[in-house]
Amino acid sequence: MPNEPISTGDETQLLGAIDRWLERDVRDKVMALERADEYPREMVAQMRELGLFGATIPAEYGGLGLPAGTYAKIVTRISEVWMSLTGIFNSHLIMSKAVERFGTGEQKERFLPRFASGEIRGGLALTEPNCGTDLQAIRTTAVRQGEDFTINGTKTWISNGIEGSCFAVLVKTDPETQPRHRGMSLFLAEKGNGLSVGRKLGKIGYKGIDSAELVFDNYQVSVDNLIGGEEGQGFYQTVGGLELGRINVAARGVGIANAALKEATSYSQVRETMGKPICEHQAIQTKLADMATRCQAARLLTEYAASAYDRGERCDMEAGMAKLFASEAALENAQECMRIHGGYGYSTEFPVERLYRDAPLLCIGEGTNEMQRIIIARQLVARNPV
8 A cells, every 4th residue: 555645844854854964974975985886884874864764664664654756755865966875775665565565464564664774674686697677587496395495596786785684586486387477476585594695796887885696595485484475476576566666766867867957057157168158158058958858857757656656556657657758867967967067077076977877777777768668658558448
């Protein structure tokens, strides 16, 4: 069930606290952490205090119980300053949502309070070396032996893979079943014997957050950790959580697009050519106008998708539209911002190059934009039969 709406006053107060934290404890430290690709432990502790690891978890389990609309605004604000921080709690919250929506009563009581407090942090373990958007191609298996399952396989590009302690891992419990998705199950796998980190994966952007390989080698997990307690439901449980994930990515896109616009607008007023600020040149004005329009359109599409999600409606098309447009807006705005800055945009002394490196991920993560177009088209036809 969707979370209850938050009052305007409470939302304003919460967003204000986020803004103050970003200005006080984050903004001036981002560049150093980026260069070192260092996990921001102090900021993670502060995010725990702010309740962000329980942002969308219901209050009855110790979370903030925020609706997707408010959550998206938080993600946008943080992404304007440092997008990497949003990944640390987003994947964690999608795992939490799977337990909230599909878990047994015992699983909810056992895990959600510790997820909400940040005592246990983790994320999704879906992607494999030969499996990305096509989740049905996974090869990781779980074989039942009495009251336990034995998991074998490798997952890759797992957010929080090093620093996290628990993951919702998608496996094949019946590799022979057709269609393939009926043989997939989702387990909560806590780190222990048989589950190790293969290696940290280097990235051109999205620094700070750890992306890693997870290796399952005869890893034993109890049937009590099978989400929902029934085999064969993992594909549906996973896809259901991706709607929130795509709204998150869209909100990140809005944040990157906004940051690029702000940097470009500011710089264009202090950089002069031909005896006047470059913001007075029509060539720059057209770029700024397009950038601002993309920001507004991306924000509205994201709000629309979040509203549908909060009403409990199916919103794969709306979330897909928001993710598609906002991520492309981030990419275009980051590039235009770099062009407006000229040589300084190519310098590591300015934040422009970070936006330029971070933005492409949004067009890939949580389902490629090519796949979003297919989802949108299929839903468009399905909702408008002749």
